[in-house]
Amino acid sequence: MESYTLYLAIHEFEKELEKELTLKGLTFEKRDRLYLVTGEQGAMIWAQTTGLKAQKIAIESINDGARKLKALQRNWAVFTIENHRRAQLIQDQLPKYNTKPIAFMKELPTSPMGLWTLWEPNLIIASAETNSLFPLGEMTFEEDKVNPPSRAYLKLWEFFTVHAPRTNNGGMSIDVGSCPGGWTWVLSNLGYDVISVDKAPLDPKIAARKGVQFLEQSAFGLSPDEVPELEWFCSDIICYPSRLLNLVNTFIKSGKVKNFACTLKYQNETDWEATNKFLEIPGSKIVHLHHNKHEVTWYKLS
Ligand SMILES: C[S@@+](CC[C@H](N)C(=O)[O-])C[C@H]1O[C@@H](n2cnc3c(N)ncnc32)[C@H](O)[C@@H]1O
Structure with missing residues (x-):
């Protein structure tokens, strides 16, 4: 047949x-x-x-x-x-x-x-x-309509629930492009300390959470030397995928990061050149989460 x-x-x-x-x-x-x-x-x-x-x-x-x-x-x-x-x-x-x-x-x-x-x-x-x-x-969640400051948390909920269910909670994480704080809220609830980085301010309730440190600056000015060993590098920055690729490569080279989960956002059409370069990183996967829009999620687990 x-x-x-x-x-x-x-x-x-x-x-x-x-x-x-x-x-x-x-x-x-x-x-x-x-x-x-x-x-x-x-x-x-x-x-x-x-x-x-x-x-x-x-x-x-x-x-x-x-x-x-x-x-x-x-x-x-x-x-x-x-x-x-x-x-x-x-x-x-x-x-x-x-x-x-x-x-x-x-x-x-x-x-x-x-x-x-x-x-x-x-x-x-x-x-x-x-x-x-x-x-x-089509996967849908029992949503939390009270605590997270944005609906972007659903992407990270889906990512962890479906693609990294055995994540061992605890340790340090970084969330770049974090404002208003949905992803930082998720990482913090999972038991991670979070270095939360954005040019725009974080929701005060999220910034005040124990274990959350907010850096009000561009993520592209950040060096791996300034951060400790990280369980997770998470990015939901609005930027060209090629720009994010450079940042990710710098953190991979530093050897300080165990796991990555990053949104690749596209302007009009998918930037296949940058997308394929992400896929060439050993151990990489790219998925379109049900909660992604014109964007995909690149991840790499240790
Ligand atoms: C989709 S929002 C992030 C939503 C967030 N993940 C959440 O759960 O609430 C994208 C963010 O990228 C931030 N951003 C854009 N350029 C940036 C840069 N160079 N450095 C840091 N953040 C940046 C924007 O300020 C914006 O807050």
């Missing part, structure tokens, strides 16, 4: 996914936000979820479709492109799954989450395994 890879583009970032696929030399068939590529390919940064080892499955009826999907596995999220009602009637026959928001640093679901679509009225395309444990790659 021929194998495919099915990508669901992030809403409004379809062009980014198209460019990424093209840069990888992959051709695709596109319907709505779904991109079908022949063969077993890897996950893409600009896909909200990647359906691995997708198969085409001919069906005779709604019941037949539901039966064939159930035979493959339990959890299926549908993305409908046409034939919405027919697809929904199939989905209604599949087992229900938990869609509740999750709590920060709580264990993630353990069962694989599938992705399927009705490509044509009698043709399903289905991946029993995607690269996300959440339906259509």
Whole structure:
């Protein structure tokens, strides 16, 4: 049976996914936000979820479709492109799954989450395994609407919960581009002391927290010689990715940092040149978090 890879583009970032696929030399068939590529390919940064080892499955009826999907596995999220009602009637026959928001640093679901679509009225395309444990790659949190001074904290919550769940709390961290203080708040709650750096002032409640030291200055004027050994170097600075790359490289060379988590922010199109240079750093990964907008998260764990 021929194998495919099915990508669901992030809403409004379809062009980014198209460019990424093209840069990888992959051709695709596109319907709505779904991109079908022949063969077993890897996950893409600009896909909200990647359906691995997708198969085409001919069906005779709604019941037949539901039966064939159930035979493959339990959890299926549908993305409908046409034939919405027919697809929904199939989905209604599949087992229900938990869609509740999750709590920060709580264990993630353990069962694989599938992705399927009705490509044509009698043709399903289905991946029993995607690269996300959440339906259509959409993860939501039980938010804290009281304490964090900005919604940017959700990016770091998602990063730690999904990509660094075994972070061993405690020690020093640096948060550059920290104002008003959402990320500093997260690091401090995880038990880290935080050197929080921004040209703009930090929210006074965050600046007053035990273990938080605020430096009101440009992060680009900072030398690794001025800081102690760091468990985490975190950056959410609004700047060109190439500029951040220089700063990150300086801190890598210093040997003082164990782990990095940085947002790469793009102006118009993705700066692939700088993005690829980040990826060349040994041990690097880049993901588009569900809480990222026109930006991605580069990280490197020790
Ligand atoms: C998206 S905001 C950060 C939000 C923050 N992570 C939070 O959770 O509240 C980006 C920040 O980058 C800061 N910034 C821009 N240029 C900077 C520089 N050269 N040095 C330090 N901070 C800078 C801005 O002042 C702004 O506060």
